[in-house]
Amino acid sequence: MxxxxxxxxxxxxxxxxxxxxxxxxxxxxxxxxxxxFSRFGKKKGVQLSPELRAELAAAMTSxxxxxxxxxxxxxxxxxxxxxxxxxxDLTLDNTxxxxxxxxxxxDLLQGRSPALDLDSLYGLGPNHQxxxxxxxxxxxxxxxxxxxxxxxxxxxxxxxxxxxxxxxRAGEGAGGTRADQRAALVPDARNDENLAVGQxxxxxxxxHNRVHxxxxxxxxxEPAIFPAARDLVVKHYQWMLRTDFLPRIVDPExxxxxxxxxxxxxxxxxxxxxxxxxTMPVEFSVAAYRIGHSMVREAYQWNRVFRVGGPGGAASLGxxxxxxxxxxxxxxxxxxxxxxxxxxxGDSLRLPSNWIADFRRLFDFGEAxxxxxxxxxxxxxLAKDLDTRLVDPLATLPTGTFAGRGRPAPPPVQRNLAFRxxxxxxxxxxxxxxxxxxxxxxxxxxxxxxxxxxGSGVPLDxxxxxxxxxxxxxxxxxxxxxxxxxxxxxxxxxxxxGGNLVAEVFHRAMEGSRSSIVTQPGWRxxxxxxxxxxxxxxxxxxxxxxxxxxxxxxxx
Numbered sequence: 046m047x048x049x050x051x052x053x054x055x056x057x058x059x060x061x062x063x064x065x066x067x068x069x070x071x072x073x074x075x076x077x078x079x080x081x082f083s084r085f086g087k088k089k090g091v092q093l094s095p096e097l098r099a100e101l102a103a104a105m106t107s108x109x110x111x112x113x114x115x116x117x118x119x120x121x122x123x124x125x126x127x128x129x130x131x132x133x134d135l136t137l138d139n140t141x142x143x144x145x146x147x148x149x150x151x152d153l154l155q156g157r158s159p160a161l162d163l164d165s166l167y168g169l170g171p172n173h174q175x176x177x178x179x180x181x182x183x184x185x186x187x188x189x190x191x192x193x194x195x196x197x198x199x200x201x202x203x204x205x206x207x208x209x210x211x212x213x214r215a216g217e218g219a220g221g222t223r224a225d226q227r228a229a230l231v232p233d234a235r236n237d238e239n240l241a242v243g244q245x246x247x248x249x250x251x252x253h254n255r256v257h258x259x260x261x262x263x264x265x266x267e268p269a270i271f272p273a274a275r276d277l278v279v280k281h282y283q284w285m286l287r288t289d290f291l292p293r294i295v296d297p298e299x300x301x302x303x304x305x306x307x308x309x310x311x312x313x314x315x316x317x318x319x320x321x322x323x324t325m326p327v328e329f330s331v332a333a334y335r336i337g338h339s340m341v342r343e344a345y346q347w348n349r350v351f352r353v354g355g356p357g358g359a360a361s362l363g364x365x366x367x368x369x370x371x372x373x374x375x376x377x378x379x380x381x382x383x384x385x386x387x388x389x390x391g392d393s394l395r396l397p398s399n400w401i402a403d404f405r406r407l408f409d410f411g412e413a414x415x416x417x418x419x420x421x422x423x424x425x426x427l428a429k430d431l432d433t434r435l436v437d438p439l440a441t442l443p444t445g446t447f448a449g450r451g452r453p454a455p456p457p458v459q460r461n462l463a464f465r466x467x468x469x470x471x472x473x474x475x476x477x478x479x480x481x482x483x484x485x486x487x488x489x490x491x492x493x494x495x496x497x498x499x500g501s502g503v504p505l506d507x508x509x510x511x512x513x514x515x516x517x518x519x520x521x522x523x524x525x526x527x528x529x530x531x532x533x534x535x536x537x538x539x540x541x542x543g544g545n546l547v548a549e550v551f552h553r554a555m556e557g558s559r560s561s562i563v564t565q566p567g568w569r570x571x572x573x574x575x576x577x578x579x580x581x582x583x584x585x586x587x588x589x590x591x592x593x594x595x596x597x598x599x600x601x
Contacts, residue, residue: 054082054473057324080136081158083324085311085546086476087484091518097511098471101523102464104503105433106440120293120537122345122426123407126241127290127582128337130249133235133242134165135554136330158322161286161551162558163279166249168232171271178230179213184271185257186250187213187230191398197356202600203399210599211396212237212247214370224388227370227395238371240364241345244402252589253278256572277572279560281580284570286551287562289581294336294431295539295548296532303548304563310485311549323557326550328481331470332521333546336539338462339526340428343436348403349600352424357399362438368400403598404586410597413575413583418594431537433503433526435463466522478524479517481542488541490524492516494531502530 093101136159168176171184181187189211193204212229219226229237229246236246257274265273291300307314312323346352347360363382367373374384374391384390406426410418429436439462458464482489495516496505507515519527525543532540539547556563570580572588590596 054327054330055080056327057081057083059084081322081324082327082330084476085326085328086481088476088480089474090477090480090521092471092474093467093514093518093520095468095471097507097514098467098520099458099464100507100511101505101515101520102458102461102467103440104505105463105523106435106437106461107503120340120428120431121408122340122342122428123241123245123404123582124290124293125337125340125342125428126239126245126407128294128334128340129242130165130236130245131161131286131290132334132337133233134161134163135159135334135550136325158557159325159550159554160323160558161279161283161554162560163249163275163282165233165236166231166246166253167275170275176232179232183257183261183267184274185254188247188250188254189213189229189395191401192393192395194397194399196399197350200350200399200600202401203350203397205398207398207401207599209251210247210398210401212243212250212370214394216394222388223374223391223394224370227375227391227393229370234371237369239362239366240368240373240396240400241402241407243369243396244404248404248586248589249278249282252585255589255591276560279558280562280565280568281570281572281585283555283558283560283562284568284580285582285585287555288579291548291551293538295544296535297538299540299544299548303545303552308549308552310545312553323553326546327473328475328521329546329550331473331475332466333525333539333543334550335466335522336431336526336529336543336547338435338439338466339431339433341436341439342426342429343438345426346406346424348399348401348406348598350399352406362436368396399600401599403600404590405594405598408583408586410583410587412581413587415575415583415587415592418597430501431526431529431539432501433498433523433530434501439463467520470520470522475521478519478521478527478542481521481546482524485542485545487545490519490527490531490541495519495524495527498527498530500530500536502527 166186168179170176171180179186188209190209191207191211193206195204197203212231215226215228215230217226219228228234229243231237231246235242237243253274256278257270260270260273260277287300287304311326341362344359344361345365349355351357351360351364353359363380367378367382367385368375372385375393375396376391378384378390405418405420406424409425440460441457442460442462442465476484479489496507496512498504505512505515521542525539525541528541528543529537529539532538534540538544552563555561562568569578572580572584574580574584586597595601
């Protein structure tokens with residue numbers, strides 16, 4: 046199975062593969078096929094001691110306060126998992142999908158470089174042997190059918206199968222373990238590691254299919270429909286990221302500067318040959334873009350069944366893992382998730398119908414002028430503030446999210462997501478936050494800001510020696526989260542080191558895509574939207590689900 050966290054990094058300019066705590070010369074195959082990483086930091090960083098990393102991780106995963114609906118940083122919770130979907134799009138190594146099969150050179154080059162081109166949705170396309178199983182014969186993507194369950198009784202949408210509301214799955218005919226049979230037929234299995242990202246992937250499948258249908262109805266020749274649909278989908282997706290997603294998590298002024306005047310720091314034009322493919326800075330992959338972990342809630346008002354006051358109660362984060370195919374088993378089980386380590390556990394191979402998402406609770410359709418799709422504030426989910434706190438369940442991850450099923454359980458600290466993030470940065474000797482601030486010529490955080498933060502950030506009870514160590518060698522991931530905490534102009538948004546690095550990597554990844562709003566600056570959205578010239582995530586969902594409340598919320 047695919048693991049959520051990468052274990053090896055091919056650093057292009059060093060000509061070395063970082064594997065665990067070791068470094069080695071890449072094989073010839075790795076030099077040709079390996080995903081292209083780079084170092085943004087000019088020098089490697091000094092890392093915290095394992096003991097201080099463990100202490101910091103324990104503090105970061107202590108109890109986190111509920112999101113404040115009055116906060117200026119309030120972000121609809123769906124964007125947490127859109128960010129995860131985007132991460133998988135950026136980092137999918139498509140050369141692994143086609144290994145051992147003929148792969149066009151253009152696909153090979155594109156597949157080993159970061160790009161915002163939805164290859165996690167499309168794979169190598171309907172005409173490639175390894176990706177054909179994701180498609181219907183006409184070039185639309187497959188969807189799956191949920192399975193009706195008796196709970197709650199007398200709710201027909203939950204009690205009956207619902208076509209088109211699950212990811213397509215391998216099924217019993219695939220053989221292997223139960224985990225193999227419930228595997229989603231999508232290019233990136235990480236998009237089924239929790240239910241929220243899985244339902245978002247399904248929304249993008251339906252978005253492509255609606256665009257494909259629209260072009261077919263307009264009489265486009267059959268061979269031209271799929272490439273035209275993909276180009277249109279990718280550009281609207283990029284536009285949504287640039288205008289709707291990024292300004293919610295990064296200082297809008299930084300986003301406007303990067304997309305209006307270009308990059309200052311990362312792969313600046315003129316520093317690489319024209320046409321050279323982008324690389325992925327390990328500082329982004331291992332630290333700066335792991336900010337979404339901070340936005341995860343402990344529980345969600347998921348739909349009419351699983352909500353506070355509903356028959357199933359609120360949907361805990363553990364349940365979102367459970368009702369997925371990669372980390373879970375799509376079946377009811379013990380609260381401690383202990384059964385998920387067994388690849389033969391679970392009695393269901395499809396998503397139960399009572400777990401279909403209600404997108405009205407995850408995105409604010411009032412932004413699109415659809416007040417009929419707005420739920421009461423107490424029923425709506427906001428993301429947790431972007432800060433140095435992670436919710437407690439992330440201290441005990443299911444092993445399916447990182448180690449694969451059926452393996453011996455790791456020590457408890459290794460199941461702590463904060464510890465894993467900090468340790469992975471140490472393994473690749475990542476540059477520290479203060480180092481990058483100095484390299485970029487940005488005002489560094491003060492010792493007081495590093496140690497105390499602001500708002501809902503985590504307080505630290507450290508010895509004098511530990512305080513000095515943390516201030517001198519602040520891990521980049523912790524540093525960019527502290528930057529967001531102390532951001533006075535836009536609280537809870539990335540700024541400084543984190544804001545610039547994230548915005549510039551997004552810009553470069555769009556620039557490196559075959560379909561690109563960066564290389565075609567005159568392009569504008571053409572699909573229906575609430576406002577002419579705009580295209581937000583709510584517009585995408587409305588188009589994908591034909592604007593129908595019964596599609597965005599099938600359980601009613």
